[in-house]
Amino acid sequence: MTSVLEIENLSVSFTTPDGDVEAVTDVSLSVGAGECLGLVGESGSGKSQTFMAAMGLLAENGTASGHIRLDGIDLLSADEKKLNTVRGDRIAMIFQDPMTSLTPHMKVGRQLAEVIIEHQGVDKETGRRRALDMLDRVHIPEAERRLDMYPHELSGGLRQRVMIAMALMCEPEVIIADEPTTALDVTVQAQILDLLMEVKVNLGAAIVLITHDLGVIAGLADRVAVMYAGRIVEQGSVADTFASPVHPYTQGLLACTPRLDVETEALETISGQPPNLQSLPTGCSFHPRCPHVFERCQAERPLLERTPSGQSKACFFNAAEAAE
Amino acid sequence: MSDAHMSEGRSGANLSVPNADALDKAADVEGRSLWQDAFRRLQTNRAAMVSAIVLIVMAFVCFVGPVLVPWSYEEIDWDILEAAPPNFDTGHYLGTDSLGRDLLARILQGGQVSFLVGILATSVALVVGVTVGATAGFMGGRVDQILMRFVDVMYAVPLMFFIIILMVVFGRNFYLMFLAIGFVEWLTMSRIVRGQTLTLKNKEFIEAARASGGSTAGIIARHIIPNVLGVVIVYVTLTIPQVILLESFLSFLGLGVQPPMTSWGALIAEGAQEMEITPRTLILPAVCLSTTLFCFNFLGDGLRDALDPKDR
Numbered sequence: 001m002t003s004v005l006e007i008e009n010l011s012v013s014f015t016t017p018d019g020d021v022e023a024v025t026d027v028s029l030s031v032g033a034g035e036c037l038g039l040v041g042e043s044g045s046g047k048s049q050t051f052m053a054a055m056g057l058l059a060e061n062g063t064a065s066g067h068i069r070l071d072g073i074d075l076l077s078a079d080e081k082k083l084n085t086v087r088g089d090r091i092a093m094i095f096q097d098p099m100t101s102l103t104p105h106m107k108v109g110r111q112l113a114e115v116i117i118e119h120q121g122v123d124k125e126t127g128r129r130r131a132l133d134m135l136d137r138v139h140i141p142e143a144e145r146r147l148d149m150y151p152h153e154l155s156g157g158l159r160q161r162v163m164i165a166m167a168l169m170c171e172p173e174v175i176i177a178d179e180p181t182t183a184l185d186v187t188v189q190a191q192i193l194d195l196l197m198e199v200k201v202n203l204g205a206a207i208v209l210i211t212h213d214l215g216v217i218a219g220l221a222d223r224v225a226v227m228y229a230g231r232i233v234e235q236g237s238v239a240d241t242f243a244s245p246v247h248p249y250t251q252g253l254l255a256c257t258p259r260l261d262v263e264t265e266a267l268e269t270i271s272g273q274p275p276n277l278q279s280l281p282t283g284c285s286f287h288p289r290c291p292h293v294f295e296r297c298q299a300e301r302p303l304l305e306r307t308p309s310g311q312s313k314a315c316f317f318n319a320a321e322a323a324e
Numbered sequence: 325m326s327d328a329h330m331s332e333g334r335s336g337a338n339l340s341v342p343n344a345d346a347l348d349k350a351a352d353v354e355g356r357s358l359w360q361d362a363f364r365r366l367q368t369n370r371a372a373m374v375s376a377i378v379l380i381v382m383a384f385v386c387f388v389g390p391v392l393v394p395w396s397y398e399e400i401d402w403d404i405l406e407a408a409p410p411n412f413d414t415g416h417y418l419g420t421d422s423l424g425r426d427l428l429a430r431i432l433q434g435g436q437v438s439f440l441v442g443i444l445a446t447s448v449a450l451v452v453g454v455t456v457g458a459t460a461g462f463m464g465g466r467v468d469q470i471l472m473r474f475v476d477v478m479y480a481v482p483l484m485f486f487i488i489i490l491m492v493v494f495g496r497n498f499y500l501m502f503l504a505i506g507f508v509e510w511l512t513m514s515r516i517v518r519g520q521t522l523t524l525k526n527k528e529f530i531e532a533a534r535a536s537g538g539s540t541a542g543i544i545a546r547h548i549i550p551n552v553l554g555v556v557i558v559y560v561t562l563t564i565p566q567v568i569l570l571e572s573f574l575s576f577l578g579l580g581v582q583p584p585m586t587s588w589g590a591l592i593a594e595g596a597q598e599m600e601i602t603p604r605t606l607i608l609p610a611v612c613l614s615t616t617l618f619c620f621n622f623l624g625d626g627l628r629d630a631l632d633p634k635d636r
Contacts, residue, residue, distance in 0.1 A: 092535070
């Protein structure tokens with residue numbers, strides 16, 4: 001599969017009064033057309049910042065190094081003007097909170113139309129037609145009436161559909177969904193995930209799904225990358241990763257997921273706290289919390305390597321060796 | 325997901341084909357803009373509509389009336405030469421002032437000046453203040469520093485000193501006064517707008533706009549400014565009276581409107597000196613001025629409500 005979006009050795013750091021913080025370190029990822037890549041991690045693991053860098057939306061004190069290529073265009077070195085021709089047109093983002101991500105004073109129809117007017121230079125009338133068309137596509141009932149509504153008149157689920165419609169307006173090659181279901185209740189979550197699935201199948205776009213909800217990844221993604229403290233610690237197909245996670249952190253995460261079919265008294269947790277990015281542990285960042293820690297973990301940092309099963313992991317521990 | 329959707333999708337990017345009728349209909353009903361919508365809502369606000377009508381009538385009368393009145397504002401009736409009561413035979417429908425000039429003609433002319441000052445000077449303040457404030461707030465960094473320090477410097481310059489210098493450099497000019505007043509009023513406006521912009525700037529919808537490829541100027545114009553309008557409009561309704569009063573103050577010092585021209589503020593100042601003898605010369609212009617300010621306040625309030633989409 002040819003990859004549409006390629007991230008190579010990306011590092012993102014923020015200058016703060018307490019010194020620099022490296023939120024993302026040496027991350028390489030790629031997504032192909034029609035593929036959905038899930039990116040999981042705790043809060044602060046750098047999963048959002050990775051793609052904020054791709055969209056040129058880093059906070060003012062943030063700097064990114066490395067390469068992010070969209071079909072040969074290096075997004076990191078592109079200037080604002082160049083970036084604006086790509087953003088919204090070829091790469092679009094769906095935000096976490098649909099309640100605050102739509103401009104309050106502008107009607108839904110105009111907000112949608114504006115994207116396509118901006119990028120494709122169509123007239124207002126065409127823009128409105130396309131907006132209506134798109135609202136229909138994301139299954140908004142009575143789309144025509146909604147076109148002339150303000151965002152506050154719509155429910156959270158409808159607003160998220162509008163957000164998705166907005167991201168789809170120009171039929172982008174890459175869609176980045178940053179926790180698209182976090183702010184919604186569970187039944188609406190399911191509907192939105194169905195919709196994203198439909199988008200993936202029908203538009204053939206590459207979808208990057210950033211979330212901390214493993215269930216969401218299991219349902220939608222083809223491949224999954226797990227981030228911990230700014231680095232990718234495990235990568236592989238969803239089936240393999242969920243069936244036999246190779247990194248202790250992923251194993252821990254999966255063990256924490258509540259299950260309906262197993263009766264338990266208390267939920268599993270990963271002991272300890274996520275590390276402070278300003279004073280990362282030596283060696284492997286996960287070693288203070290790792291159940292399989294040994295001396296090498298404290299001294300040396302493991303690199304992301306392929307395992308015989310076709311997954312990748314950044315860990316020295318080898319279950320097979322340990323068993324011997 | 326249903327199979328129907330999948331198979332449709334194979335043929336193209338369509339997830340579902342919207343029916344053609346709906347599309348045609350949508351194109352007929354052209355989407356109303358924020359302003360059309362606001363105007364529609366304003367029409368349902370009775371106080372605001374009455375105020376708007378009163379203002380339009382007053383402005384119309386002030387600008388057209390002088391043609392129909394038998395006396396001009398500067399003409400002295402040599403037969404009277406004092407404050408005379410209303411007399412329809414001589415054509416002084418509201419009487420004369422202490423110099424024997426027709427009071428009605430003077431009130432109408434004074435209204436012209438007050439309206440012009442109120443509206444033009446406030447417009448200058450509005451345009452400059454909002455642009456500078458929104459730009460400084462949104463761009464931040466060095467642009468913000470430069471613009472806001474300039475505002476600080478301007479704040480520190482005494483108003484009178486500034487206006488006198490303007491008068492000295494450019495000569496005494498009626499229109500210069502509008503500029504001078506507007507130039508002072510925009511400072512506060514820009515600070516208010518900047519503050520509002522700072523709170524809006526980090527909202528997610530601004531980020532979303534940037535993620536969809538909006539340019540900085542476009543985002544300021546379409547996402548920041550419309551969202552600060554509510555606050556701006558309220559401030560404008562406070563500014564108009566302030567400006568009208570400032571003008572009468574300047575006129576009183578001899579820096580604004582020069583006699584025999586007059587303004588409502590100047591007429592009130594004159595009338596106040598004679599209020600024990602002829603209360604008419606104070607009350608009439610005062611009623612005009614307060615009615616106008618009252619209407620501006622109601623209209624501003626109505627506009628604020630009308631521009632807030634959540635308020636309908």
